[in-house]
Amino acid sequence: MLETQLSLSEQIQNALGEISQRTGKSVNELIYEAIEIFVSENQQKKRRDLMHKARGIWADREYLNSRDIRQEWDRF
Structure with a gap:
């Protein structure tokens, strides 16, 4: 695991100290958990954004028959 140095305001340090005492x-x-949550939420947002961008990309295409697709695959 890599180490990273953070500079936190006194207010945040105090709040983290209180939460630390309360939660054990x-x-x-606490910082690691907060970063994990932040990264996870942003990855989910990125995935949602990509799905929104992809919505409708097949709208102008004709219906693809699954039987025709399978026959096409069987050629290989």
């Missing part, structure tokens, strides 16, 4: 988790654990 270390400040490092």
Whole structure:
């Protein structure tokens, strides 16, 4: 695991200290969990955005018959 140094405001440090005492988790654990949540939410948003961009890309195409597609695949 890589180490990264953070500079936090006194207010955030105090809040993390209070949460740490209340939950029994270390400040490092709290920060790691928060970053994991942030990354996960952003990856989900990126996926949603890509799906929205892809919506309708087949709208101008004729219906593709699955039987025809399978026959096409069987040629190979």
